[in-house]
Amino acid sequence: MDKILKAGIAQISSRLGDIEFNKRQVIKGLHLGKEKGADIVVFPELSLIGFGSGDIYLDKVEENLEALKEIIEETKKLNLWAIVGYVDKDERGFFYNTAALIGAGEIKGKFAKTQLTNYRLFDEKRYFKPGSTLPVFPTPFGKIGILICEDVWFPEASRALTFRGAEVIFVLSASPFDRGKIEIWDDFLKVRALDNIIPLVFVNMSGIQDGVTYWGGSAYYSASGKLIKRLKLLVDDFEVIPVDLEEPKRLRRRDIRVREVRREILEEILRAYEEMSKWI
């Protein structure tokens, strides 16, 4: 029998720093997910605190952690799983652009964005420390990998999650629109799915902040790299999507590209990387 994960995609427009508003949006999304029979509801990158460039992050982290607790409580009431983007703080006081995997009332895992964006309008290193681990999380619905936005613009992270046995990768994002952006995201997501023979669920923010449009258009790519579903562009939207977790296993019987990755080549990549890193 086919193993299907019913993924609720909550494409919401968070406001930078308006934790109360964002929390209400997330809770609304949880309820919608429950109504529509989702196993897990996934929200965009930093959906609790909002995305944008501004020192507002420095003031609002405590409040966003409080809001996360309320959201965890709500998943308990609803007996629902969720992935929510927020800013986490470690014991040293460092901030991370984080996604929490919440399983019906408790945090089951966390993932911190590994590739912070610091070019053009982005300024994440001003606030955040990058994560350096790529965990895969067991859930009742399958093994889940999580990436945040820029992580999927590099091939390594989704590779590692694939090696670790992820059956699906959720990509949380708050992608600012500019010309050609939708097409390039489409290319990257398709290639990551194809390369790793793994389904990818892209959950993007919508709305406008300081003239920057978060373009929505969340999407599901099958393990064969096909765009199966695209949510509305620009505006809030919600869909429960059946993600086929069997397809990758079927495909990988004949498609040897994951199985046959060679250790020697991975080591060679690392040696080449060391060479690149040494200029003088």
Added chain:
Amino acid sequence: MDINIEIYLKEEELKLFKDIIVNSIRARFESVKASIGIVALSGGVDSSLVAALSKEALGDKLLCLIMPEENVSPKEDIEHALELVKKFNINYRIININGAVDWFKKRFEEIDLENKNEKLAVANVKPRVRMILNYLYANALNGIIIGTSNKTELLLGYGTKYGDIAVDFYPIGDLYKTQVWQLADFVGIPTEIVRKKPSAGLWVGQTDEEELGHTYYEIDRVLYCLVELELSVRETSKLLNIPEEAINDIYRRVIASEHKRKIPIITRLSRMCLDKDWKYPVDRH
């Protein structure tokens, strides 16, 4: 060098860009809890496009101010402005600015209009008078002023500081002039407005292209290479087959007008200098 200069918007981009601009106008309007949006309508293509998009975003909560200078603003511009407000069913006021401009002129008796600087100084009074009228209405009606500058103008600094570029936001400020023409066609701005020669209307017979010394087609291609493709002057010259001197002429305008695109420089004395270190969004909740 094989680089595609994709300055023209594709068919599917026109609809998307239009939607994004309309959404952004609505978002600014709601963010500041304005009661009305104000567009200074000259009858040119930029303000006509902004007016039409603002109408879509705000409906009846839009007021166009048509502020001609009699005997200087071309008659056809006023006719075009009236044609536009009629076509898109937009509320408007006509305010003649001659009295105000003359008042300022009289404060400066020794004007020598043959002198280039003095001629420009007087010309700049006009957009500044319009700016005062914009804010008079905006303050009185809890309005927000929707700017009409495009990316070409903003990059060249082809606008009057604290005049036409003094507004609350720039919904088409990331569109080159040639893209403005495309989008204007797409949203149904009357053809005669889209096709006429652009003019800042600062003196009789002025045209932008003559004053700038290049056509917008040329300028936009050059700016696209310098700004979007981040090519050097030399690379741009080679790619477009235009002499380096002509590219430099355009590039110098970009460099010289940086101050028009920034808030005034603050002398830094603290670790939180407001134009350098302080980084907060405008949309703050």
